[in-house]
Amino acid sequence: MTVQTESYVMLSVVLFTLGAMGVLLRRNxxxxxxxxxxxxNAANLSLAAFAAHWGQQTGQLFVFFVIxxxxxxxxxxxxxxxxxxxTKRSINIDELHEMKG
Amino acid sequence: MEYxxxxxxxxxxxxxxxxxxxxxxxxxxxxxxxxxxxxxxSALAFGVAVLxxxxxxxxxxxxxxxxxxxxxxxxxxxxxxxxxxWQQRVDTLSVTMMLIITGIGTLIHVYSMSYMHxxxxxxxxxxxxxxxxxxxxxxxxxxxxVMMFVGWEGVGLCSMLLIGFWFDKAHGVGWRxxxxxxxxxxxxxxxxxxxxxxxxxxxxxxxxxxxxxxLEVVNEEAVAHRIEQREAAHSENAAAAEHGEEAAPxxxxxxxxxxxxxxxxxxxEGEAAASTGGEHGETAAAEGEGxxxxxxxxxxxxxxxxxxxxxxDDLGVFGxxxxxxxxxxxITIGPFTLSFEAWLTTITxxxxxxxxxxxxxxxxxxxxxxxxxxxxxxxxxxxxxTMVTAGVYIMVRSNVxxxxxxATSFIVTIIxxxxxxxxxFIAMGQWDIKRVLAYSTVSQLGFxxxxxxxxxxxxxxxxxxxxxxxxxxxxxxxGSVIHAVEHGHHHAQAHAHDHDEQGHxxxxxxxxEPQDDFDPQDMRNMGGLxxxxxxxxxxxxxxxxxxxxxxxxAGFWSKDEIIADSWAAGLVGNNLAGYISFGLLLVAxxxxxxxxxxxxxxxxxxxxxxxxxxxxxxxxxxxLIPLAVxxxxxxxxxxxxxxxxxxxxxxxxxxxxxxxxxxxxxxYAHAGAFNLLIALLAFGITIGxxxxxxxxxxxxxxxxxxxxxxELLPSTAGFWSFANARMYWDYAYNRVxxxxxxxxxxFLADVVDWRFLHDYFxxxxxxxxxxxxxxxxxxxxxxxxxxxxxxxxxxxxRWFSGGLxxxxxxxxxxxxxxxxxxVILVILVILLPLLQRG
Numbered sequence: 001m002t003v004q005t006e007s008y009v010m011l012s013v014v015l016f017t018l019g020a021m022g023v024l025l026r027r028n029x030x031x032x033x034x035x036x037x038x039x040x041n042a043a044n045l046s047l048a049a050f051a052a053h054w055g056q057q058t059g060q061l062f063v064f065f066v067i068x069x070x071x072x073x074x075x076x077x078x079x080x081x082x083x084x085x086x087t088k089r090s091i092n093i094d095e096l097h098e099m100k101g
Numbered sequence: 102m103e104y105x106x107x108x109x110x111x112x113x114x115x116x117x118x119x120x121x122x123x124x125x126x127x128x129x130x131x132x133x134x135x136x137x138x139x140x141x142x143s144a145l146a147f148g149v150a151v152l153x154x155x156x157x158x159x160x161x162x163x164x165x166x167x168x169x170x171x172x173x174x175x176x177x178x179x180x181x182x183x184x185x186x187w188q189q190r191v192d193t194l195s196v197t198m199m200l201i202i203t204g205i206g207t208l209i210h211v212y213s214m215s216y217m218h219x220x221x222x223x224x225x226x227x228x229x230x231x232x233x234x235x236x237x238x239x240x241x242x243x244x245x246x247v248m249m250f251v252g253w254e255g256v257g258l259c260s261m262l263l264i265g266f267w268f269d270k271a272h273g274v275g276w277r278x279x280x281x282x283x284x285x286x287x288x289x290x291x292x293x294x295x296x297x298x299x300x301x302x303x304x305x306x307x308x309x310x311x312x313x314x315x316l317e318v319v320n321e322e323a324v325a326h327r328i329e330q331r332e333a334a335h336s337e338n339a340a341a342a343e344h345g346e347e348a349a350p351x352x353x354x355x356x357x358x359x360x361x362x363x364x365x366x367x368x369x370e371g372e373a374a375a376s377t378g379g380e381h382g383e384t385a386a387a388e389g390e391g392x393x394x395x396x397x398x399x400x401x402x403x404x405x406x407x408x409x410x411x412x413x414d415d416l417g418v419f420g421x422x423x424x425x426x427x428x429x430x431x432i433t434i435g436p437f438t439l440s441f442e443a444w445l446t447t448i449t450x451x452x453x454x455x456x457x458x459x460x461x462x463x464x465x466x467x468x469x470x471x472x473x474x475x476x477x478x479x480x481x482x483x484x485x486x487t488m489v490t491a492g493v494y495i496m497v498r499s500n501v502x503x504x505x506x507x508a509t510s511f512i513v514t515i516i517x518x519x520x521x522x523x524x525x526f527i528a529m530g531q532w533d534i535k536r537v538l539a540y541s542t543v544s545q546l547g548f549x550x551x552x553x554x555x556x557x558x559x560x561x562x563x564x565x566x567x568x569x570x571x572x573x574x575x576x577x578x579x580g581s582v583i584h585a586v587e588h589g590h591h592h593a594q595a596h597a598h599d600h601d602e603q604g605h606x607x608x609x610x611x612x613x614e615p616q617d618d619f620d621p622q623d624m625r626n627m628g629g630l631x632x633x634x635x636x637x638x639x640x641x642x643x644x645x646x647x648x649x650x651x652x653x654x655a656g657f658w659s660k661d662e663i664i665a666d667s668w669a670a671g672l673v674g675n676n677l678a679g680y681i682s683f684g685l686l687l688v689a690x691x692x693x694x695x696x697x698x699x700x701x702x703x704x705x706x707x708x709x710x711x712x713x714x715x716x717x718x719x720x721x722x723x724x725l726i727p728l729a730v731x732x733x734x735x736x737x738x739x740x741x742x743x744x745x746x747x748x749x750x751x752x753x754x755x756x757x758x759x760x761x762x763x764x765x766x767x768x769y770a771h772a773g774a775f776n777l778l779i780a781l782l783a784f785g786i787t788i789g790x791x792x793x794x795x796x797x798x799x800x801x802x803x804x805x806x807x808x809x810x811x812e813l814l815p816s817t818a819g820f821w822s823f824a825n826a827r828m829y830w831d832y833a834y835n836r837v838x839x840x841x842x843x844x845x846x847x848f849l850a851d852v853v854d855w856r857f858l859h860d861y862f863x864x865x866x867x868x869x870x871x872x873x874x875x876x877x878x879x880x881x882x883x884x885x886x887x888x889x890x891x892x893x894x895x896x897x898x899r900w901f902s903g904g905l906x907x908x909x910x911x912x913x914x915x916x917x918x919x920x921x922x923x924v925i926l927v928i929l930v931i932l933l934p935l936l937q938r939g
Contacts, residue, residue, distance in 0.1 A: 024914050097911030
């Protein structure tokens with residue numbers, strides 16, 4: 001039984017939307033971070049689905065790259081969160097509004 | 102011999118080099134080197150002049166050397182068709198001037214080495230003197246008026262520099278010297294206006310300013326006679342053995358022929374030449390007709406004995422004058438069309454103005470007596486022997502033009518003769534030894550100018566030559582006297598004040614000069630110097646006798662020739678000017694003898710009137726040797742131009758040798774005839790004036806009162822005071838020109854410049870106007886418009902950015918949301934067309 005490509009794309013859309021909502025609505029930095037990961041993986045899912053749909057490896061290749069970049073991002077992002085936590089004693093991102101004009 | 106012409110530029114170059122060395126290195130050199138360099142430069146120039154003279158004397162027909170122009174396009178203005186070369190001309194006239202300038206110049210340099218000893222600007226003095234020589238030689242060797250003018254201005258400059266040489270003398274004397282220098286400069290500028298005008302008119306009339314073009318024959322008759330003479334001498338040599346070279350018979354013949362052929366008739370001259378027979382005579386005649394002479398001179402370049410082969414436009418100024426005078430011509434210059442004669446009169450009148458400036462004639466003569474403020478040797482060279490005669494030189498050089506301008510000649514005669522009388526008259530009332538000589542120079546220049554006016558060009562130059570010697574001698578003698586009296590004064594003072602400082606050597610350190618009223622030039626402070634300074638006395642006496650025309654010294658011959666020529670011009674030429682000149686010059690000659698003997702009496706004879714005179718020492722050999730040389734020439738130089746038929750002198754010295762040579766460069770220089778009665782009359786007047794002066798001034802008692810005997814005599818007091826006040830010339834000029842000028846200057850400076858321009862114009866117009874404009878610019882313009890614009894932009898930006906700032910919440914999610922909305926929008930923009938198409 002083959003799963004329709006549309007289903008993958010729909011799942012991807014749902015996941016991406018959930019991720020985006022998480023980024024926009026959550027106050028906990030860790031959760032925001034995880035939501036970003038969710039968005040990335042939603043994109044990965046659609047890439048892999050399209051690659052399968054067209055029978056080409058390009059999309060899968062991109063998935064690898066995205067996973068690699070996400071891994072690097074996790075390293076940097078978690079380091080940033082730790083640094084923020086050390087200075088602010090909190091990871092509530094609403095408290096980080098020094099850029100307010 | 103053929104290299105001699107190439108020496109010509111050297112005569113200017115050598116003194117220039119001397120001047121340059123002294124001006125740039127003189128301050129570092131020792132005094133003796135400075136003096137030696139200058140003197141050697143002068144002597145070398147004299148050597149060149151002698152070589153040129155020898156060359157000229159041995160050349161065919163005394164042909165002039167016109168060296169190829171050194172700078173062909175010296176002045177080139179193609180649009181105006183002006184091509185003036187830097188070209189020198191050596192002919193008998195210019196070589197005469199060169200010998201005088203460099204010869205007397207060298208003697209005066211030697212004299213100056215001693216006279217200027219100790220002066221702090223010693224090198225500058227010698228640099229000026231050498232520069233003067235260079236410029237004077239430019240003046241006399243020029244072959245065109247423009248180059249002549251360079252020298253003319255140059256000598257004027259040197260004259261001014263040397264008059265004002267002691268500009269920093271203490272106690273206001275320096276200021277007076279400066280004023281004298283300025284006066285000389287200004288009066289000469291008035292004259293220079295005339296020279297410039299005449300140069301311009303000459304150029305417009307003739308299209309050239311060259312005197313003669315290189316191949317031109319100046320005086321056809323003179324050349325023809327020269328050939329004739331040579332032929333005669335040659336044949337006599339061949340025929341009779343011994344007295345062949347004796348030129349005397351030829352000379353006699355010559356003088357009569359010259360006077361006969363002055364009409365300028367070619368035919369008569371051709372006949373005369375032909376009648377002698379012989380090869381050269383025929384050549385001359387043949388060439389006079391055409392160019393057939395070429396056959397005989399097939400090998401050599403053709404030698405032309407006249408100018409018939411040259412087109413009028415290619416001739417020099419004087420050649421063209423002769424051509425134009427042959428037929429009436431009208432010439433248009435600008436809006437004026439006048440006959441050629443009228444232009445000639447205008448040109449010569451303007452030239453006369455220049456001559457009046459440079460040669461100190463009425464009405465511009467007043468600078469010359471003041472010029473005595475300069476060092477005495479400089480006065481001797483510049484203001485007696487050479488520079489002041491430049492005017493006479495240029496008139497004689499232009500003799501062809503003056504010959505054809507009788508109206509000008511008349512005025513020239515009147516001016517010259519009156520100047521002679523006025524100068525002589527004023528000289529009788531002066532106490533300053535140099536001032537007497539200065540007025541004497543004015544008077545003698547008047548003689549020369551009068552001679553030019555009556556057409557006796559040869560006599561004018563002859564008097565110029567003799568005068569250069571004896572007037573230089575008199576000036577140098579007076580310098581020796583002044584020097585001695587000054588020394589005597591210092592010596593006497595040293596004795597009076599401090600016996601310990603007997604060895605004190607007074608020198609020219611004029612800044613330390615003690616203030617006293619003693620004037621070493623005042624003849625009242627002299628007297629009895631003949632025993633103190635015998636050599637100076639003897640030479641001064643010789644100079645005096647030469648100047649006053651004592652037989653047979655130099656002045657006798659030259660002055661007598663002028664007076665006799667005046668008489669001849671009146672009687673033979675039926676020229677009123679001749680009689681006027683004759684009468685005035687005789688009076689002037691009487692004055693000359695009177696004031697000169699007065700000077701001798703006051704300075705040398707009698708007893709010493711002051712301690713200074715009692716202690717006056719004789720000058721050193723450096724001063725006495727030039728005096729002796731000049732005295733020698735003052736006695737004998739007159740014999741270069743003895744007239745014929747005087748006591749058989751022509752057998753010893755030859756007759757009219759000088760005039761004969763001069764004729765090769767001065768077309769109308771004819772030898773004057775000797776007139777025994779006139780000579781006796783002039784001589785009698787001289788002796789009479791001597792006797793009168795002796796009788797008046799040997800009376801000690803009156804002299805002791807420091808007033809002139811003539812002043813004390815009621816009948817002559819008026820005249821004497823008039824002479825003593827210099828006939829009120831300077832006074833009148835002061836009242837008429839200087840004071841009004843000063844008043845105008847004060848008015849312009851005080852009222853116009855200070856009160857109007859500064860106080861009113863500056864304050865009211867400029868200052869207030871500027872302030873007003875500045876106010877407008879600063880208040881509404883700067884503050885309102887410019888600042889408003891700038892601040893407005895700032896305020897606008899701030900208001901605008903204030904609005905935008907609200908967006909910057911600082912919450913990451915806001916940014917993320919914005920980003921996402923933006924991405925969605927971009928995607929929509931990209932996708933919408935696709936959707937529509939799909």
